[in-house]
Amino acid sequence: MSANTTAMVDAQEVHKYFHRNEVLRGISMQIQKGEVVVIIGPSGSGKTTFLRCINFLEKINKGRIYIDGELIGFRDAGGRLVPDSEKNIARMRSEIGMVFQRFNLFPHMTALQNIMEAPMQVKGVPREQAETRARALLAKVGLADKADAYPARLSGGQQQRVAIARALAMDPKIMLFDEATSALDPELVGEVLKVMRQLALEGMTMAVVTHEMSFARDVADRVIFMDGGVIVEQGKPADIFSNPREERTRSFLRKVLEPDAS
């Protein structure tokens, strides 16, 4: 097995167990550069776990994942996989941005400090340069006036936008969104989705796990439906939403699109 060198993410036969419970049962997929892939599926389908495997927050038990042609988490020692060094994993992660459901901003730092922290500590970017960039990113997500606010002073939507800016500050090759709007009050979802749409328009490669079907329909280049630890079906959003081939996809979409029916 070798990497598909043109893909940003190349997952090959990925298996993941939690104890004896197999949550990923052979996931193979690719994400091309500049592509926006939205992963949908019922809870427990393994979509979040798969996303976390992409940056090796979860160690995979079988299979391989290549990021931009480079194997993550392991080194290939003549066909056998040996664990990669922490430093190398950290280096690869620094190029993979991630946004969490629960924001995970650093509460002891202001919004600005949150964004400056990794560029300065990980990349050694000088303070002034890091600050200029952080202020530009805050402006980009519409929070220029919140630079000196601590996370506790920000609404959920604002925190999530700072978290996106924090990830972007590392100039990632790809952004992973793990249910980025699921913990937000309904009226705050829009402001975060707007930033995500903007990123997609700018050509960022994105893997998005979400329950926002309208986002999937409007923004995704490709929609992947997962259930029971496998990819059930994937395709263009128009095809998936209007003409799903699989019964499992149909029944899931029925439930999420018309929650009052049934």
Next chain:
Amino acid sequence: MNPIQSFLRSYDGAAVTHNLFAHLIVQGVIITVILSVLSQFAGVVIGLVLYFMRRARFQPIRWVANAYIWFFRGTPLLVQILFVYLAMPYLSLARPLRAADVFTSLGFTGIYTDSFVAGLLAFSLNEGAYMAEIVRAGIDSIDPGQMEAAKTLGMTYWLGMRRIVLPQAMRVILPPLGNEFNSMLKTTSLVSVISLYDLLGAAEAIGSPQFRTLELLTVACLWYLLLTTLWTFVQSALERRFSASSRDPGAGKVNWSRFVLPDRLFRASPGVGVGNLTR
């Protein structure tokens, strides 16, 4: 004459005031403070090391840490002090340490370096075992999402620990740590058994030849009270400093001053408890 009268007759108040600032006493206060600060500092370091040993991947390292904690929390501190002190000659440490005579060159009188080192060692080792639990509670109270966020930004475990997790854990650790240091200031008095003139040692050394032990113990108590009181102020200043960003409402920490500010007190609506108290 009842017992109280007879006590008051023999208790010499003048001996208290006369010795409050005696050279040996003031020197003893300084020794007590130095010993406490150094022991507490070393205790925190040992506690941190034990925390990381206990979550090492290599199992024997975890065993060693657990055995250490089991031993030092399971045997009396006084025994540990005596043990270290009496073991020093066997390790050929006592003589060179006493000969080094660090404290005389610093202007102290009658402070044996070997006694001081034995005390420092015993207190540090003992305190480390207790700090290990406090450090663990502090670090484990931080949301694992914090370390995950640090890692996704390209930080290694250690960098994430140092920059993200430990600064937050400090807030949780500080109150029990302050408590430990308060206790340490007083517990160091045990070193008087290995002939070190700390505050208590000095008080005994002055008091017993004059048959004025009770009066000198009073002197020691007054100083201990002063030290612990001062520490209380330092501690609350530290805690305020470290919780700077969590004072925002809704950040999970209660800021008690919000509840006792007089204007709030009187404006509190009746039936809210605080309001009732002000009537």
